Amino acid sequence: MDFDFISKTFVRLLAALPLTLSVWFLSVVLGGFIAAGVTWMRVSGVKPLELFARAYILVFRGTPLLIQLFVVYYGLASLPAVRASFAWGFLRDAFNCAALSLALCTAAYQAEIFRGALLAVPHGQVEAARACGMSRLLLFRRVIFPIALRYALPAYSTEMISMVKATALVSLITLWDVLSVALKIRNDTLVTYLPLILAGAIYFAVNYIIGAGLLALERRLSPHLKPRLT
């Protein structure tokens, strides 16, 4: 084991980081939009929509992400109907499948976080806003959303970090992310520990940065909860 090998391995692993991060970013953002829709259905009070949202959350949280990913990438791609349709242009690419599948999964978790945050908004605030004559949209924009956002942030940052970890699964559908490059190096050089340890260090650093960033945002958004200076 020499320093030259370590630095070369590290550089190769870092070169794969953009793919890991772009799968992460796309799936979290897309998942956020889907989650907003699912949350809206879940709290809409309309029975069929509510049932659909419940079923969506149950299915995507109750099955392993790995099998969801395989249903999308290997499963859908094998169906003649999909191959003939316009969706094939999108689904034939492993990257798209990875982002879509991770987004669908995180949306279920995010929807539960959003719902919990919505339910935590004190009812008195909503009543007060109504009493002032705010329209529903204004009420949401000025009162419900800002309060719910603060309640959602701690759980949301946990979900973001678990999504970084989930991106490692895309190594199993032929994508060259950090983990699959580490496994390739391990395979080629027969060095067992080092490539995996370096990959782990990269994931750990990414998670640390994301966690610290979201914590800073959380503190900034809730200055009233800061401990008083005596």
Added chain:
Amino acid sequence: MGDLAIFGFGPGGWGLALLEGALMTLLVSACGLLIGAAVGGLVAWARLSGRVFAGGVGQAYAALFRGLPELLIIYFVYFGTSTLLTETSRLFGYEGFVGVPSFAAGALAVGAISGAYQAEVFRAAYLAISRGELEAAVSVGMNRALLFRRIIAPQVLRFALPALGNLWQVALKDSSLISVTGLTELMRIAQVGAGSTHRPFAFYLGGAVLYLVMTVATTRVFDIAEARATRGMRRATG
């Protein structure tokens, strides 16, 4: 073959193989959860011990295993323990590769991950025990072992049960990743079936349904256990 016949139990049917895979998934997840309970108990104890070094080690363990991708941990444990064993056996004059059974490596990896989360659960549950009860037990002269057995353990388990139910689900889902080591659990069987029948959609969807049935059914078990453990307790709501 018809659409559902491939999941049948007759010749050429994959029903039995899938059910065996599901059983293996339950077994390896349960072993993982138990190993995780042992690890989690140790880490929680280290963090509550008040010793700086032990506390630091416990905290580092929890941070590490919660911050690394589960798949990476599984590869690391699988390849790592095999290499370790191979090199150890070389010291004793045996040349050649010694592989760790994938069941053991898988259960260990799932347990190592689950332990990091269980440590937090046990720690929070311990802190939820009212101090008065601990003081009362000490003042009637209980020694540490009796205090742990009669006062601490029953309450920690009761407070921890809802969170342990969630961690069981996580372990069940994480166990699908062990398929990369070749263990013939549900995910692996679904992969083999998909490959040999060229019907990946049916097999992965069927596998997903089985996973869903397992999570829903075992969640019921935890709900019943929780209702039993908290009978006789007053609640703030409901």
